[in-house]
Amino acid sequence: MRAFPVVMPSGQRYWTVLDDDLEVVPEADRWLQNLRFGRDRAELTTRAYAGGVALYLRWCGLTGREWTAAGRDLGLFMVWLKYTPAPRDGVVPVVQPGPGAEPVRGERRINRVLVAVRGLLAYAVSVSEAPRSVLGQIYELADSRDLPAEAQGEDGGLFYRLRALHRLQEPQAEVDRAADAELVAMFTVCRNARDRLVVLLLGRVGLRRGQAAGLRRSDVHLLPDSRALGCKYPGAHLHVRRRENANGAWSKSRCAWVAPLDFLTVSAFDLYDEERHRLLGDGGSDFLLVNLFRAPLGAPVSPEAVGELFERLGVRAGLGRRVGPHMARRAFGSNVADAGGSPDEVQVLLGHKHPDSAGPYRFPDPGRVRAAVERVPSPRLPRNGERSR
Numbered sequence: 001m002r003a004f005p006v007v008m009p010s011g012q013r014y015w016t017v018l019d020d021d022l023e024v025v026p027e028a029d030r031w032l033q034n035l036r037f038g039r040d041r042a043e044l045t046t047r048a049y050a051g052g053v054a055l056y057l058r059w060c061g062l063t064g065r066e067w068t069a070a071g072r073d074l075g076l077f078m079v080w081l082k083y084t085p086a087p088r089d090g091v092v093p094v095v096q097p098g099p100g101a102e103p104v105r106g107e108r109r110i111n112r113v114l115v116a117v118r119g120l121l122a123y124a125v126s127v128s129e130a131p132r133s134v135l136g137q138i139y140e141l142a143d144s145r146d147l148p149a150e151a152q153g154e155d156g157g158l159f160y161r162l163r164a165l166h167r168l169q170e171p172q173a174e175v176d177r178a179a180d181a182e183l184v185a186m187f188t189v190c191r192n193a194r195d196r197l198v199v200l201l202l203g204r205v206g207l208r209r210g211q212a213a214g215l216r217r218s219d220v221h222l223l224p225d226s227r228a229l230g231c232k233y234p235g236a237h238l239h240v241r242r243r244e245n246a247n248g249a250w251s252k253s254r255c256a257w258v259a260p261l262d263f264l265t266v267s268a269f270d271l272y273d274e275e276r277h278r279l280l281g282d283g284g285s286d287f288l289l290v291n292l293f294r295a296p297l298g299a300p301v302s303p304e305a306v307g308e309l310f311e312r313l314g315v316r317a318g319l320g321r322r323v324g325p326h327m328a329r330r331a332f333g334s335n336v337a338d339a340g341g342s343p344d345e346v347q348v349l350l351g352h353k354h355p356d357s358a359g360p361y362r363f364p365d366p367g368r369v370r371a372a373v374e375r376v377p378s379p380r381l382p383r384n385g386e387r388s389r
Contacts, residue, residue, distance in 0.1 A: 001025070001058040003050035012036070012244055013043045015050040017057065027067075028053050031123040042210075042250040044303075052116030055081065068130035071121050071137035074114065074166040081110050107168040114166055140165050177330035178203065178323045185317035186310070193271040194292055195309060200265045202306075202325050206332035206350050207259065209306040209325040211240050214249030215288040222266055236261040240351060247287070247300040257351040 004018045014036035017028040032050055035041045059080050060067040070077070085104045105113075118138050124130035139162040183203045190196040201212045219239045221231055231239075237260045242251040261269075276284065276292065284290045284298030291299050306325055314323045329350070336346050 001054040001061070003047060003054050005047070011246060013248060015043070015047040017050050017054050019057075025053075025057065027124060027129055028057070028120060030127075031120050034123065035119075040254070042252070043248050044210075044250065048112065049116040049119060052113035053120050055113055056117045056120070068121070068124055068134065071117075071134050074117070074138065077117075078110055078114070078166060078168070081105050081113060107170045110168055111170060114164070118164060135162075138165055139163060176327060177334050178327040180331065180335070182314075182317070182319055182323050183328060183331060185319065186313040186323065189313055189316045192292065193268065193275040194289060195313070197265075197268040197272045198289065198301075198306060198309060199313070199328070200268050202328035203331055204262060204265050205238070205259050206329050206336075207240065208252060208329060210250045210252070210303045211351075212249075213247055213287075213289060213301050213303045213306055214243065214245045214251060215240075216286050217288050218286070220269065220288060222261070222269055233258050236266045245287075245300070247302045249300070249303050251351075253351045257348070259349065259351070 001020065002018050003015050005013060006016050007013050014032055016032055017025040019025055028050070032046045032053075035049065036043065036046050056070075056077065057067055059065075059077050060070050063076075065073065082103045082105055083101050121130060121134050121138055125132055125134050141162065183199065187196055187199045187203075190199060198212060201207050201215075202209065215238065219241065221229055221233070221238065222236045223229075224235060226233060226237075237258050239256060239258055240251055240253065241256045242254060276290070279292050280290070280298050285300055287300035289301040291297055291301065310323060310325050310328075314321070333346050333350055336349055337343075341349070
């Protein structure tokens, strides 16, 4: 079993599951197509889910279990996931899990695989490919009292929900932002105008790598007045839209939004446009970020290429740690807040639908936190014979 990419005649892409004979697994394929085209999920989502389902179906085949009824044994599947390495060159390594064995997958990875398995089984029940009793094997009835306050509703009433039976406690993940000095160092070691623009799009505009890779040239409005282009938004800006892209780029935000541009980013656009015209002339695709120095010239840059660029820049700048694209986005949100931006401004600039979504992107500067403490007045000590207040 393996995950495999599929390109539809329309150009749309998704991932499916192939069996050992390289035949499509029809039940998994229908579910993944439903996710991609029926529920408007990203291609990368189907890639992750297809990989998880492939592991589940492989385990069912190795243990002689019917996949529609193996939900009751997900605990055993979790143990198998934890200790069984992925096959290499089609050969599954022989392992003997036991005390002291080294895990090959962590809690986070196992939980992500279980999400995919539950999705497949729940879909199979909804289309009558699996009995309804399967839901009782993977979910239990729970109430809303253990949910975060913001998820309990405004009326505070008790309601019931389905909660996953099989889930590992994940270690607290450390979330961090890129330091300004790190982004400056990466910007400095860039060898061309395109790469410098990529760093600014993430670190000064706050785009995700998929949003940057999915930009079209028509999305960028650099004139102070864009009414001639049919746009009423004032000042230099770009439009972030969710659309199907040949390079697999995808905007997580369902709604289109506008990202203002500062003078530094506008200057970077001008330098990149001159570089692109010098190397490609009027050729190349309508995508904003394209290949300029390797084949196929003019083809759109992929989101994976943006991640690889950040990795190279971090090594070249000697940062000593990996600074990923999303850390640059967090740096932008934090810098807006440190500059006096209100929570709703951070929300709009990051393209979030809900105000609480911007919370993980705000990392207050330590100096601002200390200044907040020092602004708190000290209590006045009473003098002799004076009562304390």
